[in-house]
Amino acid sequence: MSFFIKTEQKLTETQNNLSTQADYLKDKNQKIKCLKIEIKDIKKTSSHYLEKKSGKLNSLLESHLITGSNWIAFKKNFKKNIPIF
Secondary structure: OOHHHHHHHHHHHHHHHHHHHHHHHHHHHHHHHHHHHHHHHHHOOOOHHHHHHHOHHHHHHHHHOOOHHHHHHHHHHHHHHOOOO
16 A cells, blocks of 8 residues: 555544544534523523522533543544644
């Protein structure tokens, strides 16, 4: 296999990896936006005291935030695939 073909394959793989990571982050951001809107709406209703007591929406929001380990994995993958940054 020629160097050019190997390089093209590596570039394609890198682009796919970064695209997958970007899609994952976009999805997480969208879910976070929706949850924040839901929390804001609940705070405006009489159900606010129930949410405050159970905190289920806030817990769900926290679960969608990028954790330290997720960020480290993304950063490692990004640096591996795009070392010039």
